[in-house]
Every structure is written in C-alpha cells, then in structure tokens.
Amino acid sequence: MSEERYIYDLADGDGTMRSLLGGKGAGVAEMNRVGVPVPDAFTVTTTACVQTMNNNGEWPDGLADQIAQGLKRLEERTGRTLGGSERPLLVSVRSGAVHSMPGMMDTILNLGISDESVVALAEEFGNERFAWDCYRRFIQMYGEVVEGVPQNLYEDALSELKHHRGVDQDTDLDADDLKGLVETFKQISNDHLGGAWTADPREQLNRAVNAVFKSWGNPRAEVYRRAHNIPASLGTAVNIMQMVFGNRGDTSATGVCFTRNPSTGEKALYGEFLVNAQGEDVVAGIRTPRPMGEMKDVLPEAYEQLVATMHKMEQHYKDMQDMEFTIEDGKLYLLQTRNGKRTAAAALKVASDLVDEGVISQEEALLRIEPGQLDQLLHPAIPPEHGQIPIAKGLPASPGAAVGGVVFDADTAAERGSKGEPVVLVRFETTPDDIHGVIEAQGILTAHGGMTSHAAVVARGMGKPCVAGAHGIKIDPVGKTLTIGDRVIKEGETITLDGTTGDVYGEKIELIPPQINEDFERVVQWADSVRRLGVRANADNFEDATKARELGAEGIGLCRTEHMFMAQDRLPAVRRMILAESSEQRAAALEEILPMQQSDFEGVFTAMKGLPVTVRLLDPPLHEFLPNLVEQSLLVQRLEMSGGDSEELGEAKQTLAQVKRLHELNPMLGTRGCRLAMLYPEIPDMQTRAIVRAALAVREREGETVGVEIMIPLVALSQELETQRAIVVAAVEDELAQAGAELDYTVGTMIELPRAALIADKIAEHADFFSFGTNDLTQTAIGISRDDAENGFLTQYVMDRVLERNPFETIDVEGVGQLVEMGVERGRSVKPKLKTGVCGEHGGDPDSVEFFHGAGLDYVSCSPFRVPIARFAAAKAVLQEKKA
C-alpha cells in the first residue's frame, strides 16, 4: 500500500480543498491559482492532525519524512535554505482549520532564523536591526508556544532592557540592543527547559507543527468549537509559508482588511495597517494601527494593488472578504483570504448589495445568511469581537443580551428596575413569586434549572434574556454576593449576560440595539418566496400572538391551555375540579372555568383572525395545580407541632392526602395529556366548547375568525385518539347546533411518544393533522428527563463531546429524527394529504428546520421571536436541497 499523502505544495491545492487543507491552506492555494501574489508555501493536511490525535499524539508513519521533503521542495523553489548561512529561508507555521476559528490556535513566525541565518539575513537585506528583531521575535514566540516558556519571562527582560536604555518603544532599540536581547532570550529559554533548548531549525519546524496540532485541543479552541458547533473530529491543517517581511523598513507594512464594513455592511475598504511591522504587532495592540484610508498616502502603489486584488477576490468568491496582507519593500503579498465575519445587520446589507451589484442571485444571498445569527437583530446583542472572556457559562435559556447591576431578590429588582436602573436578577432558581422582579430586570441568571425551568420559560415568553443553570456560580443571597471562581461580585456591580450563547461576563459590554430595518424586510421576503415550509408561532395570549404575527407567523402551531388553568384567580375552581368526587361535581367546576378559557381564546383568535390556530387540550398532570408534596408535608408537620388552629390543620391534611393521591414518581410519564382526558372526559368537553364559543364570538365581533384546529396531546394508542376525537366532535357539533352556526374545524394529535410514531398509520386514521412534539419525543426516545439532565449528565455529555449537540436544542437526527420521518411516512401512507408540523422548540432552530424540511413537514412552529429565523432557515433548507 502506498503511503498516505500528508503534504500539499502551494500549486497542488485549490479553493475546493478546504476539508483537507483547511480554510487558510485552500485560500492561499486558490489565490495563487488565480494569480494573486502569495508567498510560496506547503500545507500539512487535517488528516495528519486527526491521525495524530487519534494515536495519542504520535505522528502517523511517513509524516516527518513528507514534511522534510516538502521543505526541501520549498527550498528548491525559493532557492533558499532553512537556517542557511546564505539566502536563508524563514517560514511561518500557522494553523488553518476547516472552519475559521480566529485566534484560537497557535502560530509561529520567523522559523528558520538561527545564529547562522541571522547574519545572512542582515547582509541580504542590508538591515542588521531587522534581522535581529526577527530573531528575538522568533525565540519569544517559539519559546512560549512550542516549549511552554512563560510569556512574562521574555516580556520582563524586554521591559528591563527598554528601562535600562531609557526608551519607550521597541522600535527605539537598535541592532546591538537586540543582539543582547537574543542572548538573554536564549538564556531564559534554556534555563526554563533545563538545558533542552534546541537551536536546529528543522527540529524546530517539526515541534512547531506538532504544537499547532496540539493547539486544536486547547481549552479556548474547545470552547469556541462548542459555541459554534464545530465537530472536534475535524482537526486543523498546518500551513508552512515562506516569510515575507512587513518589518523591513518604511516601505514595508502589514495589515488586515475587509472589502466591506463588517459591522454595517457598507461598501468601503475597512481595516488597519502598520508600517514596518509584523502581523502580531497589529493584533497585540502594542502600537496603534492606522485606518486603511491612510495607506493611500503612505504606500500609494501597494494600496492601489491591494484595492484591485481585494475587488478581484470578492468577485471571485462572490462574498465580502477578510484578507491579511504584507508589503515587503513595496511588494504586496496576500497571506490569507476568507469570507469575512460580520454582524447580522452587515450580513443582510452585504447580501442585499451584492444582489443589487449583480454579483449574486437572491438565492445565493440567502445562503450567505446564518439564520441563527438573526437573533441579534431581534434583541439587544453583544457585538462581535468585543474582546471579553466569559467568566461563567450556563444554558442559553432565552436569547439576547442584558447588562445590569446584580441583584439577588425580586423585590430589589422590582424596586430598582422600575426606577430605570438596569438590573440583572441572580437567583438559585426563580419561582412564580419572583415574577415582579423578572418583569423589571434586564435579564435573569440562575444557578439551577434547565431550558424549561421557570426562569427560562417566563423569560422566553417575555423575550427577555436568560442564562439558566450556570453551575459554576455560587450565590449567597444573605451576604448578597455572587462568586465565580475567585471573583466575588457584590450587589450592584455590573455584569453582562448573553442569553443566546449562555455566556456571563463580569463587566459591562456595550450592546448593539435590535436592528430590524429595510434590509431585513427585503431579504426575509426573498426567503418567503423560496421556502416551502410554513412558519407558525407558539403563543397562548393576545400579546404573544400579536408579536408573532408582526414577525411573520402564518398562524399558531401550539396554543397551550395550561396557563389558562394556572392563573391565580382560576385556581380555586381548578382545585374544586380536581377534588370533585363525581363527574357532575367536576362538570360544575369546569363550567366556572369555561368563560375564562373562552376569553383567553378570544384574545388569541382576535390576534390571529384569518389564520389557523392549533389549540392543544390540557396537557400537564393535575398535581401541577396543587401544592408541592414536600411543602405541604412540612406545613402539616409544622401545624401539628405548633398545636395551632385545628381547622387549618384539617384542611392542610386533606390537601396533603389529595397531593399524595395524585403524586407521581415520574410525572413526565404519568397521567397527563389525553390520559387525563380519558379519565375525565368532562375536561376536553369543556375546553372544546370554550374554543367553539370563542371562535364564533370573534367572527361575530371581527367579521372573520381563525381556522380552528383542536389537538389531542400524548396519544400512544389509536384507541385514545378515536375516543377523544369523538368527545371533541360531539362537543363541537352540540355547540354549533345550539348556536345555529357553522364552523370549519379539524381534529389532530401530537406525535410525541415513540409508540405514536411507530403506529402513525393507525393513528392517522383518526387524525386530520399531526404535530410532532419533539421535546417530549426527545425525552422518551432517548430516555432523558430534560430538566434533570440539563442540570446533570447531559451538560457534561456536551462538554465531553459524548454528544456533539444538546438534543433539546438541535434535533437528534440520528435517533429522534428517524421517528419523525417514520411518523410522516406512515401517517401519509394512510392519508397522503395529512398535514404535519412540529411544535417543539426545535421549530426555531435552523439546523432542525433544515431537517424538518427534508422530512417533508408542512410547517414548523416556534416562539414568536424565532419566527424570522425559522423563515430564513426554511428558505435555506430549500436552497441547500437544490445544491445537493
């Protein structure tokens, strides 16, 4: 068997080879191919990195050899020798992953400089200071990155020298100073390594390549990959490129430049450069870089050439480019090009402008937009590249960013918040008692609780940012401190939350305001013209339904009815219903609840008139409407031990008996959904009547009403749906007969249990539509209780990469996805036109939407603020499908 190829010379690659050569390697090869000046180079493939990782850090056979040969060819092509005493070759060694991960991995510049080559370099360029500057830079960078020498050792020596010489800037040091510094640096390195410092450039090259491999696994790269859903299995390529020098004097420079403004999308060169500098100087911030515009005056020829090249590359890639360049003694080299990262607003403007410029089609424009990023436009957001490092991480429970002073109780939050002071409410977990504080806070941070905890649900409902279940934080509500690691944050100190990522920052970050503008409106309409999937919202009151409609929802896919039972003023009647000892008593209690439900439905229907609304009948188990078992047990004991009022005790005991009777070990799998309705048919009967009366009342008042879709939850057996459908139909027909009215309506079911998907053909016989409840389907198919797991092993699994994605955020295509496909296919085998949708939170997740499109669903339904994202994602799914 011939040996695997791990090395590609510059001329052997092209832009299509990203997965093998990484973005950078493929980018420079492509530039070279189309005639853009780039330094000569070769690339070590991602495969070499992956095999090394999988082999406990040991290189695959032949890799060292192939690197040596690649180097030899590079030496031949350039007519130079690595570390040579004449015409020395210096190279950069840089990471280059498939997906851009700026700054996350390691880079070594100037490799090849040595005691011999430094002299040759000085002679060749007639610049001794420059050569020694390269040398000291190299030792420092190589020492830190490859050999792990602490950075401050070098920095301290440099500061001392500058202090000693009485100068401020590095550039004020002369060649002799630098020679001395090189000696000092070598000494530092050798001391730290116990004498093991190597001066052989070829050995240094191998170690540098290996260091880049290893940097793929460093903590910040891991965090970045997790945040951007980049698989850990991809690995990085390593690019070995001949050094060109921006630090050869005043005709040299280096910089980074965007073809358009990455914050606004405006068409104009945007970037920074530094004369007589190397790349890391721009990033390091030691000298302040100058805006691109000024380059026109300083290096006019190179500037013109750069403008032409950038325009050429934007046309070539048909997208905004982010390029690194170096000018060596007046000659321009491009070191990297990639599609530039941008804000959501810029993404929309660039896409819109490129269409107007005739560069891309509307469809191509849509493909350029990352639907998930649009969240930024709908909420205040943290700007990209803000430079702060999160101090804690929790679950991204409700999107958007919030800045405010920390407060530890709802009363304080309410008091300060209502006075206009921005506060962030920090709680172990929130309860309904905290609601007044939640309303006045900018955002919520909890130490406990998952994506469906009280805080998360309430915050999402209000479109308010929330980070939940941040286990790393310690809260002392009495001492009023929040402790994260060693950092103690007191009441009133400002923090920033990013509810979109789950990040918590220990300081104030200036936020970008919501930015729905004409670009947005224009591009989302292109999306609408492309997508096949309908987009509905989940909403159960007038306000949410109105917001959803504003954001483009084409109906409601999930109107929950349990909140209508939970309201404080309804609980007495609800409790009477639960405590009823006969179906007559129960019906009487329900009769009291009916007008309240009807009025809720009227609100939703008014907001959605003319569109379909799917109402889900009562889903949660009855004990959710009663006090908690532990609390009630404690109350009874307290009353008993304190020998208080016997009537109060009697009542408390009676309630406790009821709570115990309804208590369930696993309520998720308990008496809820249609099971409840099977035991108490009075409940679906009442709810159906309330729906019909509301629909008729809205038509009477507004002239039109909604398309009524009544949905039976938690069906596992076709018999359940058959029975429930009969109850619903009988109640509708009775109401219509009494009112002497007609009304179109359909009756369908949730598919949210594996069994329901497996027997979808039998269930479809009794259903006008299916709505996949992928939250519950995920819980049962994988056997994971969401709330428990997100506080426990599931978070650990995602951290440890046992799972690439949290299956409650993005649908588990491999497992749960099979059930969705099976449900659609088997359901339609009986009813080819069966309407199918999804109403889990996956309906607002772009990757999941793409899957649902492929599975052939008719619509997705998501929370109101995710509606625009779903519209884009649905369009993208069509375009991706076309491409494939």
Next chain:
Amino acid sequence: MSEERYIYDLADGDGTMRSLLGGKGAGVAEMNRVGVPVPDAFTVTTTACVQTMNNNGEWPDGLADQIAQGLKRLEERTGRTLGGSERPLLVSVRSGAVHSMPGMMDTILNLGISDESVVALAEEFGNERFAWDCYRRFIQMYGEVVEGVPQNLYEDALSELKHHRGVDQDTDLDADDLKGLVETFKQISNDHLGGAWTADPREQLNRAVNAVFKSWGNPRAEVYRRAHNIPASLGTAVNIMQMVFGNRGDTSATGVCFTRNPSTGEKALYGEFLVNAQGEDVVAGIRTPRPMGEMKDVLPEAYEQLVATMHKMEQHYKDMQDMEFTIEDGKLYLLQTRNGKRTAAAALKVASDLVDEGVISQEEALLRIEPGQLDQLLHPAIPPEHGQIPIAKGLPASPGAAVGGVVFDADTAAERGSKGEPVVLVRFETTPDDIHGVIEAQGILTAHGGMTSHAAVVARGMGKPCVAGAHGIKIDPVGKTLTIGDRVIKEGETITLDGTTGDVYGEKIELIPPQINEDFERVVQWADSVRRLGVRANADNFEDATKARELGAEGIGLCRTEHMFMAQDRLPAVRRMILAESSEQRAAALEEILPMQQSDFEGVFTAMKGLPVTVRLLDPPLHEFLPNLVEQSLLVQRLEMSGGDSEELGEAKQTLAQVKRLHELNPMLGTRGCRLAMLYPEIPDMQTRAIVRAALAVREREGETVGVEIMIPLVALSQELETQRAIVVAAVEDELAQAGAELDYTVGTMIELPRAALIADKIAEHADFFSFGTNDLTQTAIGISRDDAENGFLTQYVMDRVLERNPFETIDVEGVGQLVEMGVERGRSVKPKLKTGVCGEHGGDPDSVEFFHGAGLDYVSCSPFRVPIARFAAAKAVLQEKKA
C-alpha cells in the same frame, strides 16, 4: 349487495366454524356431521352480536327476518310449531362464545311453551305434570333472564306453595299445584313489568336472543374475559335448539361428563347425572347429582351408548372431552362437547397419556398445554371451579395462592407466622422494615403499589404470593380491619389470595399443593427438544440462582448488582462513595465495597458454574441509596422545631442538601445506568474487577467457572457504549494481568431505550450481545411510568378495554415489539451472529415468549419460578410457527 348471513342451520355448520358459530354451535354441528345424536338446531352468528353491540344494541337489518326463517325451517324439519296447540316445538336459547366461558352468560330453556302448547305437550307425552313443570320453569327463567324480574319473587312463591302443601321437594308437587304456580308466576311477572309481559313465543324468542347478546357485556363475563385475555370484540353466538327432556320421568335423565378426570387426568368417565331433571337442576344444586358410575345400573343402554359416543368424540377431537347430555325416554342426545378444562397436573397427564395411547404426537401434546397454567404446579394453587367469587381484585404481583388469617403489621405477622399460624400480611404498602413479617406470612396483600412495588419485588424474589395495588380495599391499621365494600374483615379472619390472577377471596379455599411430578419432567423434556429459544433466569444471589438451575435455567440473563449496594451493612460505604468530592475519595469508598460485591458474585457463579451469567453493572440513580426527600425534609424541620441536638441537626441538614442535589423530577429518565458510569468511571471499574476476581476464585475452588458476560445498562448513544466498553476491558485485562490468568468474557448492552433500538446497527459495533430490557423499553416507548400507571390510568385502560392487555405483562407487539424487531435486525445487519436476549419480566410471559421467538432472539430470561413456563412457551412458539 346481498344481505349478510346471520343464521346457520345445524347441517350447515362444522367444527371449523368456531369464530362464527361459537364453540357450542360449531361443536353440535360437528357432532351432527359425524353421526352423534344431537337435537336439531340453528345458530345466530357472533357477527350478529358484534354488529348489535357496535350499533348501541340495535339489531342489524335482516336479523329478525332471518331468525324467523331459521325458526320456520326448524319447524319444518321437526314437524312441530313453536307454541303450537298441537305437536308444539320447545327450544333452548343458549349463548356460545368462541372461547368457553362457562356460566358467564345467559340461557333460557323451554321457550315455546304457552297456554296453548302446554296442553298439547301434556297430551303428546301423556304427562300433565311434566308439561306444567316445563311451563313454570320457563316463566321463571325467562322472567329473570330476559325481563329482569327479581329471582326471589318466584322462589318465594314456590317456597310458599311447598309450605302450604307441606312438602319438601319440588318433585312432590303435582300437576294441579304446578298449574296454580304458573298462574302465580304469570301474575308476578306481569305485576313486575307493569302489565308488559308478553305471552307470544316468537316475540319471546327474539327477546331471548337479545338477552343473550346483552349478557356478553354483563360484569361477570367482563371479569372473566379480562382474567383469560379474551377480547371483548369477539361477541357470542346464540344457539336455538329443539328441547329434549331429561325430566320426562324415570327413563329420562340429564348430566355432564368428562372423558378423563379433570383434576388428575386419570382415564375414567368422570361426571354427574340426575334422573328426571333438566340441565339447570344439575347446576343449581337443589338435588344432589349422582356420580356417573351409578348410571350404568340405572340406565344401562343409554350408558353404553354414552361411553361409546364419548370415546368416539375424544378420538375425533384427540383431546379430553367435556360433554352435556340428556336422555329422553331412554334415547341419548348430546347437547354440547368441548375440550375439557383441567388442572395443570391433569393437562400434563392427559397429554402424556394421549401420546402413549398413540392418539397424538409429542408435539401435539405440547400444543395442548397452556404454559401460563403451569404456574399452578410450582406454587400452591386455587383449584379450578372452586365456586367462590372474589371480593376484591388487585395486580397479580407474585404468582401462587395463599390462605391465612389477616394481620395488619409485620410484627404480628412475624410473631404468629413463626409459630406456624398461617397469616396474610395486609398493608397499605410494604417497606423494607416489614421484611420480617413478609418472610413469615403466607402471602401479601397491598392496597397501593404496582408490579414493581416493594411488596411485589420482594414477594416474587421469595416465590411468595402477592396481590398488590388492590384499590378497592380499605385498611384501618389502628382499628385492625380490612373493609371491602360492605364487608368488614377483622384481624385473624381468614382470606385467600390468588397471586396468579390478583383475586382476593373472603374465605378459606383449600389449595392444591405444588405438583412437579414425572409427567411434568417428561413433558418439559419434550418441550426442551422442540424449542429453539434458550431459557435463562434473572437472579442475583446463590439461593435464587440454585432454584433457577433446578427449574431448568440454562444460565443467568440478568444478575442485578444494585441489591448488593442496598444491604444495610454496605450502605455506609455506599454513602461515602456518593458523598465523595474527588474521584480518589470515590475510588477509596468503592474499594471497601469491592470485596462484598465479589462475594455476592461468587455465590451466583458457584450456583451457575459451567453456564453463562450476564451481570448488569449498576443501574439505579444514586439517590436511591439516600433517604427520601420528604422524610428527610420533615426530619430537619422536626429537629429544628424541637430545638434538639445541634450535631444531629447539622448532619440531617447536610444529608438533606445531598438528597436535594441528587433529587430528580423523573428518576426513570435520569442519571442512572451508564450515565452514572460516564460521570463516575470508578464504579464500572470496581464492579468489573469484582466480577473478574469472583470468576477466578470460583474456578480455583470449583474447578470451573461461569461464562462471564458484562452488560452496560441504559445505553442511548453508541459513544456511551464505546467508552464504557473500554473501561470494562481495561479493568478486566488489568485484573487478569495481575492474576496471571486468562478468562473468556464478553461485553454487551441492554437495549431498553427507543433510540438504542433505532441505532442498533451503530451500537452493535461495540457490543458482543444485546439484551432487550423490555420493562424500560415499554416505559419509554409508550411514555408510561409503570408504578404510576399501574396505580392509575393504565389499570383503568385495561378495565375499559382501551388496552386489551397490560403492556408490562404481555409485550405490546404493535408498538414496543417493532422496536425489538428493529433492534435485532439492525444489530445483526452489522454482526450477523450477535447474541440477543430479553431480560424484562416479559421473558416469563407465554405470549411474549412466542413473540420473542418470532423476532429471532437467542434466549429469554425470567424469574426462576417462570423458567418452566418459558421452556414450554418456547416450544409452543416453534410448533405454532410450524402450523402457520
């Protein structure tokens, strides 16, 4: 469209038409076909009944007409007229379901007698008394059954007449007495019905047919069907047969007879008869029937003819027959024949004898045996046809029957039981504190708790009968009474439990002792020679494993390890393990547990040496080893309020914090199984080492050891199994290297989550075997928490026939079964020889075993006492498959 046929005349049917004509209708048609004398008849099909039920009790079009025509043909064939004033035709109207349901539905005899025909009948038979006796019997039976006249009204009138006439026996009343009685009865009937009594025999016939239809739905028939898993959808046929009269005088008789003894299987006519009587006299017990042997002397010719006929029918049906006969004036008529119901012991003897007699093959013999019935042989059992009616019903939590005096606490049970007094322990639910009482009790009855409640699990482990979750009972442990409906049972009063059916009887029933005898040994060996499925047992200690091996287990399919953590002396170390704050602390605590686990494994391995043993690594969530949240919360509050010892309070609070930290909302879907092992790899490491050391120690001591199979529970992701397998393999190899020994072992997984079945191909890559955990698979696929559901809606679903079977007793083939088939198929697509088994409780359920055979599993595993049942069921599955 031509009208559906609802009527079959006697000559139109045969023995194959059971589902249409019912067992009785097909049986008489078949007897008629082969020349056995039966009275002429016609049958209304089961279809007519089903359509009537489905149409709210209304008859299908044409049924009334077809009955009239059927009657007309019967009149023509017999030359008689229903209710006619000469040569009158009298008929019986009897139910006849597909599966025999003796005594559960209604019968009307002598229909056709009227004021006109009674005179003709008296004249024709020259017996006035007989004719009037028929008339009074008819009015009484028809009045009760069809018109709902209370029975006692007639009985009282008859008693009064006898009293008035000063006689004891009905037979002492003369024709005039009976004439008067008929008038009284008619008066009673008409009074009760407010004048609506009908005297028209044709109208009476229609009403009688309808009454039989209705009796299909009466409560006792429903209870019987539920107990015998007969679908409610089958309906009953109705047989209308010319009356023959066993009450025409001393040359007439009626009786029932078996071809063999239904209790023992001994080959000898077995039955009873009464001279000058009708069928209901035999059943009613007013006169004492005489044993069959005496008929030889009383009616020798008829007796010989009967013997010959019965022999003929046994040969014809190749099975023991249970026949009803009537002799009218010396002439024999057979009214019904069916395969006789029998005890398990009789079933084995009859099958064994029929093979010896050359009537059937071994395979046919196996098909005659109902595997589920074999339970009777392994536990004391309630005899068939004991005549008692259960007063309550619970879940059949542990098979076998128990008789004893009721006690309400474990101490009393232990005290009295240990003195040899048989007691039944009755508790709301049991806890580990009750164990001493459970040990000394004959059986356990609980009001709460499901099939996996403490009482159920402990009782099954001990092979002790248990009825759990009998909701209908009320327990007053202070007043020491058990109340069921109106009946109050005091401490010490005797009750009988049937743990096989869940029935509770309010009196003592003499039990049949366990009966493993040579017939059993012989027939089970035939089963072993036929079956393909292996049969293993679930056992986790020496005693259970030994018992299992005695009963024929070919290994252990599930050795649980959690009981090894639960033992009182181990809990301190287990708690230290849970409280550990580092993996070192955890490993140290586990080190203490290791030798205890090893010693448990040595017990099991010693009992099973030479056979395979599958050990499942730790499965339950850690909080199961800590106190209950409610109890601990109450303890803390109690200590706080009573201001007691502060150290005790501190400890209690610390424990409470721990309990809260580990508390889960849905523990069934929580951090258990391999999820625990992913978080704490020290646990599988320790368990694996204990297994290996035990296997080596047993080989050292006994000369051979077991086939070690290590099983990872609750796998949902292939990555989980890959990781866990690596941990297990590393620990095994390390132990073997240290011991310098070799050992064959395999590593496999449970398939107990829907996702695992869906991705079985990927999981199989890391598994040597699959064991389907159908308990958990049922819970997750259907979304049912077993404990909650069996105390709630699931029981109601089975009562209401929303579900035909409890899916935790018999596998839900339609839903869960698909996942099992998918798991096997996909697993074998990757590893064609992948070993597959099942270790849920379904492994001991005959119908489920048949399914598992069809799904291609290699073995089933069940509790030790179910092993013989599984062996038979596995053989039957092969034979059923051959037949199909």
